[in-house]
Amino acid sequence: MRKLQGEMDHFLRKHFAFLASFWNKFLPNGVPNNHSLDFLEQDLGSLNPTLDPKDPGPSSSLFGVLYDFTARNADELSVNRGDKLCVLKEEGEYVLARRLSGDPVVGYVPANYVSKIGQEPVAQPVWYISGISRNKAQILLLSSPNRHGSFLIRDSESNKGEYSLSVRNHAKVRHFRIYKDPGGSLYLEKEHMFSNLEQLLAYYTVNWKVIQSPLLQPCIQKRSSEADQWERPRSEFKLWRKMGEGCFGEVWEGMWKNTVPVAIKIMKQVNMRDDFAKEIQNLKSLKHTRLIKLLAICSVGEPVYIVTELMRKGNLHSYLNSIAGKELTKHHLLSISCQVADGMTYLEEQHVVHRDLAARNILVGDDLACKIADFGLARLLKDDIYSTSGNAMIPVKWTAPEAAVYQTYSLKSDVWSYGILLYEVFTYGQNPYEGMTNQETIQQITRGYRLPRPNNCYPEIYSIMLDCWKANPEDRPTFLILREQLFSIYKWAPHPFS
Structure with missing residues (x-):
C-alpha cells in the first residue's frame, strides 16, 4: 500500500506540476499512511485541468480580472480585480488560467469574472x-x-x-x-x-x-431604483378611447387606478424599445410647463406604456383641422405659437434638440394649453451640432435642409421646423409643400423656394417664418429671440373680445 501511495504521489506531482504549492502544503513528505486521496481525486476530477501552464500553446489568451474571487476548493484560483491572467482553456462557465503576477499558480476562475484584454477595460x-x-x-x-x-x-x-x-x-x-x-x-x-x-x-x-x-x-452612478419609482403594473390602467395612432403604435385616453385621467402611449413594436428608452429618459430629466409631464411607465413585458398627463383635445394638427379648430381667431393662433416658442426656449437652454418639431407633436388641453411631446428623437448636443447616420425615417417637409440631406442637427434645425409649425398653425393644419414629393421639396428649397404667406397671417409672423427658413443655420434666430418677438406681437395684436 505504501508503495502504491508513493507511486500515486509521484504521478500527481509529475502530471500536475502546476499545483506544486498545493502538494508542498498538504503532502510535504510524500503521502502519509493514514491519509486518503479520495477528496483529491474527487475535486481534481470535477473540472479535470489537463493543460501544462509552462506550454499553454497558441490557444492561450491574455485576460484581466473584473472582480475579486476567492477559491472554494483546490481546483479554483483566488484572484483580485486587476490581476492579469493567461487563460489556457475555456470550459463552459469556467476558464483555466495561470496568474501572471506573483506565484505562477494555475486554477479555475468563473468565466464572467474575467475579460479579454483589448476588448474591454478591466483594471478600473x-x-x-x-x-x-x-x-x-x-x-x-x-x-x-x-x-x-x-x-x-x-x-x-x-x-x-x-x-x-x-x-x-x-x-x-x-x-x-x-x-x-x-x-x-x-x-x-x-x-x-x-x-x-x-x-x-x-x-x-x-x-x-x-x-x-x-x-x-x-462618474458616480445612482444606485437607487429610479426606474421603480416610475414603473407601475399595467393592471393599474384602463384604456377608454383611442385618440390617435402612428408608426410607433397608438395613443389612448385612459384612467389610472379608476381616478386619474391619463394619456397612454402604447408602443407595440419590439424594435421601438430604443426610442422608448430615449423618450422616457428625456421626459424624466426635462421639466417645464410647456412640456408634457410623465406620470408612469409600464416597461415589463409587451406592449410598453408611456403614461402622461391627459391633453383632451389631442394633437395640434388634428385639432386645427377640426370644427372647433377652424373657429380659432388669430389671437388664439398667436397664443399657441407663443406657448410652443416658450417650451422650445427651455429646450434650447438645456441644449436639447427635438428633431421632430411639428403640429402633430404638440398636444392641446381643454383650456387651449399647448405642450410639446414626442421626445423619442430628442438628443443632447455635442457643442452645437449633432450628426446621425443610418436609415431612420426623417419627416423631410418639416426638417431643415442640412438635416434632411446631411443628417446634421442643431438647435437651428429645430428653428427651421418651428417655422413650418407656424405655417401649420396659421393655415389651420394645412400640410406644407402640398402636392410635392420629399425629393421635390428638397430640390425646391435648395433653389430658394419658400412656402407662401398664409391668408390668415400677420405680415410680421410671415417675416418670422422667413427668418426661420434662412439657408444658413447661423442666420436663423434663437428660440429666445423668437419668443420675445412673438410675445411682443401677441401684446399689440387685436384681442377678439376687445
Missing part, C-alpha cells in the same frame, strides 16, 4: 460603463452627485470596438473619441499612443489641458 471598471448611449452618459454626468471633472469611458456608438471618453466640464459634457489603430493601440491624438485605457486615462489626468477638461473623479 469603476470608470467604465458599458451599454450606455452618448445621451445617457451626458444625462448621468450632469446629474447629482457628479460635478465638474467627473468622467467615464463607454463603448463608441458609431465605431464598434472603440471607446468614447465623456467628461463633465462645468455645466456641459464633452465627448472624445478613443481611436484604435490596427495594432490595438489606443489614442485621442496620434502622437500619444497607449496600450490600454488605464495608461490613456493616466496620461490625460496629468495632461488634462490638452483636452481642456480635467479628469478629477470617475
